[in-house]
Amino acid sequence: MSATEVANKTTAVSVQNVRKFYQRDSMQIKVLDGLNLEVPQGEFLALMGPSGSGKTTLLNLIAGIDRATSGRVVVAGTELGSLSEGQLAKWRSRNVGFIFQFYNLIPVLNALENVELPLLLSPLSKRERRERAMTALRIVGLADRSKHYPGQLSGGQEQRVAIARAVVTDPTVLVADEPTGDLDHQSAEEILDLMQTFNQEFGKTIVMVTHDPRAAARAHVQRHLDKGVLTN
Amino acid sequence: MALPLSYNVRNLRARWKVTLLAIFGIALVVAAFVTILSMARGFNIALSSTGSDNNAIVTQRGSMSELTSWIDIGNANLIAVDPRVARGADGKPLASCEVVVITTRPRKGTNIPTNITFRGVTPTAFNVRNNIKVVEGRTFTPGLFEVIVGKRIADRVSGVDIGSTINIQRKNWKVVGLFAAEDSSFESEIWGDYDAMAPAIGRNGGCESLTVRLTNPTVLASFDKDIRGNPQVQVQADSEKKYYENLAGSVATALIMLASFVAIVMGIGAVFGAMNTMYAIVSQRTREIGTLRALGFSRFSILFSFVMESVLLAIIGGVLGCLIALPMNGYTAATGTNAFSELAFAFKVTPGLLIIGLSFAVLMGFVGGLLPAFRAARMPITRALREA
Numbered sequence: 001m002s003a004t005e006v007a008n009k010t011t012a013v014s015v016q017n018v019r020k021f022y023q024r025d026s027m028q029i030k031v032l033d034g035l036n037l038e039v040p041q042g043e044f045l046a047l048m049g050p051s052g053s054g055k056t057t058l059l060n061l062i063a064g065i066d067r068a069t070s071g072r073v074v075v076a077g078t079e080l081g082s083l084s085e086g087q088l089a090k091w092r093s094r095n096v097g098f099i100f101q102f103y104n105l106i107p108v109l110n111a112l113e114n115v116e117l118p119l120l121l122s123p124l125s126k127r128e129r130r131e132r133a134m135t136a137l138r139i140v141g142l143a144d145r146s147k148h149y150p151g152q153l154s155g156g157q158e159q160r161v162a163i164a165r166a167v168v169t170d171p172t173v174l175v176a177d178e179p180t181g182d183l184d185h186q187s188a189e190e191i192l193d194l195m196q197t198f199n200q201e202f203g204k205t206i207v208m209v210t211h212d213p214r215a216a217a218r219a220h221v222q223r224h225l226d227k228g229v230l231t232n
Numbered sequence: 233m234a235l236p237l238s239y240n241v242r243n244l245r246a247r248w249k250v251t252l253l254a255i256f257g258i259a260l261v262v263a264a265f266v267t268i269l270s271m272a273r274g275f276n277i278a279l280s281s282t283g284s285d286n287n288a289i290v291t292q293r294g295s296m297s298e299l300t301s302w303i304d305i306g307n308a309n310l311i312a313v314d315p316r317v318a319r320g321a322d323g324k325p326l327a328s329c330e331v332v333v334i335t336t337r338p339r340k341g342t343n344i345p346t347n348i349t350f351r352g353v354t355p356t357a358f359n360v361r362n363n364i365k366v367v368e369g370r371t372f373t374p375g376l377f378e379v380i381v382g383k384r385i386a387d388r389v390s391g392v393d394i395g396s397t398i399n400i401q402r403k404n405w406k407v408v409g410l411f412a413a414e415d416s417s418f419e420s421e422i423w424g425d426y427d428a429m430a431p432a433i434g435r436n437g438g439c440e441s442l443t444v445r446l447t448n449p450t451v452l453a454s455f456d457k458d459i460r461g462n463p464q465v466q467v468q469a470d471s472e473k474k475y476y477e478n479l480a481g482s483v484a485t486a487l488i489m490l491a492s493f494v495a496i497v498m499g500i501g502a503v504f505g506a507m508n509t510m511y512a513i514v515s516q517r518t519r520e521i522g523t524l525r526a527l528g529f530s531r532f533s534i535l536f537s538f539v540m541e542s543v544l545l546a547i548i549g550g551v552l553g554c555l556i557a558l559p560m561n562g563y564t565a566a567t568g569t570n571a572f573s574e575l576a577f578a579f580k581v582t583p584g585l586l587i588i589g590l591s592f593a594v595l596m597g598f599v600g601g602l603l604p605a606f607r608a609a610r611m612p613i614t615r616a617l618r619e620a
């Protein structure tokens with residue numbers, strides 16, 4: 001076990017006394033100021049709070065696409081602060097699945113190719129990649145749309161493809177920033193159903209930022225962030 | 233693993249309007265670049281193949297060209313028997329006494345007059361210069377008012393076809409043949425018989441230049457020194473090759489400078505064009521880049537991918553540019569020389585030049601893509617993801 005794998009295996013995410021400051025002109029903006037958060041393996045956590053409270057900032061730190069000003073962020077047993085840029089990228093490709101508000105599919109790739117994309121960073125053969133991508137598409141119910149391009153899909157379908165892309169590498173943690181923020185009620189329900197499925201049946205730890213109380217109600221735990229501090 | 237090339241191909245196709253514009257831009261630059269180089273190449277061939285290292289051209293001391301030179305026949309004969317002058321199979325010195333006059337003829341198509349060198353030679357000339365070949369008709373008959381015409385002149389000047397009559401110095405000369413001279417500038421001349429021509433142009437009893445075949449090129453220096461040292465003859469000897477290079481020297485330099493200047497200016501323009509296109513392409517895809525990086529693609533693979541996309545675009549433009557330039561191969565153009573007569577030469581689009589053109593395109597694509605790609609790869613992921 002390497003030195004960076006420090007946390008208890010049953011803790012998926014551990015945020016310890018984390019500060020995140022931004023420097024704007026001469027002003028220092030304290031977005032997160034000594035924040036602590038533990039997310040056990042297999043938990044579905046909803047992160048709520050007013051706009052500008054630092055939800056996305058916290059999620060980005062957990063996902064390893066941003067670095068804390070101070071404090072420790074340990075995810076899937078790895079302390080992210082100790083990783084170099086390249087190591088962090090490799091770590092993300094194995095441990096994190098991203099679900100974005102606006103899906104962020106690659107427009108020139110079809111559904112299957114979009115799902116296959118993160119597998120290009122794995123040692124799998126082309127056939128294995130195709131098979132796994134197809135399986136993921138099947139699980140989200142879009143096997144018959146594998147050759148469709150994002151522009152030919154509805155918003156709800158696009159988000160389902162994005163979820164397939166997020167889970168295809170079998171990551172430890174799924175991070176979702178307002179995954180239903182751009183969807184109608186019906187599609188939002190489908191997406192939340194899927195996320196619940198991945199949490200319950202595949203044991204995925206999920207950290208989801210949302211403004212929608214109905215979405216938050218699907219989670220095990222709801223935490224509220226206000227001015228960079230967790231209030232419950 | 234890097235992003236697959238098909239991703240770039242599809243992105244180029246998806247933005248086909250921008251792509252086509254950039255491709256045409258690069259194609260035009262490459263076409264112009266290759267064309268200018270092929271012109272310079274053709275010009276160089278015309279110059280460097282004129283004259284032989286083995287030959288020396290003897291002219292009056294201080295003259296810049298044979299037009300302003302005069303060597304008395306007695307002196308010419310004296311020089312010809314120098315031991316450093318080679319001898320032919322018949323034992324006679326390989327020395328060609330020649331007279332030249334400039335005549336003007338209308339150009340085909342435009343009717344604008346152009347200067348042509350009309351040269352009177354003895355039969356020895358064909359032994360001294362062994363690259364002259366009559367390719368159509370026959371050679372002139374000694375003593376008659378007959379001429380043979382260089383094949384480049386035949387292409388470009390009207391009224392010099394076989395069978396036609398040219399009026400030069402109030403005499404009518406009949407065209408009896410066409411000759412080639414391995415692309416050299418002799419192909420831009422008209423040749424006739426010395427004995428018919430010298431009296432016709434009033435230059436009896438001497439030569440304007442005496443071209444001699446040396447026993448070997450290394451004796452030129454001593455040959456020149458000795459004949460210069462002889463106060464009776466008042467002549468100088470130059471390497472025939474050097475002589476023709478000097479004649480067209482300033483024109484060649486100007487042409488090559490022009491080619492370099494145009495290529496550099498256009499190249500810079502094209503690089504900025506490619507860069508601008510790539511900046512537009514990259515900034516449209518900022519969020520996509522953020523997504524790819526979040527998924528775990530490295531900075532380098534993003535950089536590589538965008539540079540590849542730019543290079544790919546440039547290669548297509550380069551190939552198109554080469555195809556545009558290809559028909560220029562063999563096109564004949566002409567320029568004046570310091571001797572005031574026309575030097576015609578053919579554009580030479582060689583495989584080597586096409587490779588240079590393609591490499592130039594790749595370079596443009598690489599340089600044009602590098603900066604925007606660098607910017608894209610350097611941006612923090614969180615900022616890239618926030619972009620629309």
Ligand SMILES: Nc1ncnc2c1ncn2[C@@H]1O[C@H](COP(=O)(O)OP(=O)(O)OP(=O)(O)O)[C@@H](O)[C@H]1O
Pocket residue numbers: 022023024029031049050051052053054055056057058
């Ligand atoms: N790169 C940055 N530079 C400066 N300030 C930033 C930067 N990123 C975020 N901020 C600031 O940090 C604060 C928290 O931003 P964050 O995006 O985390 O909020 P949020 O809770 O996700 O809000 P929303 O619900 O609107 O998405 C905001 O005041 C924001 O302006």
Ligand SMILES: [Mg+2]
Pocket residue numbers: 055056057177
């Ligand atoms: Mg946010």
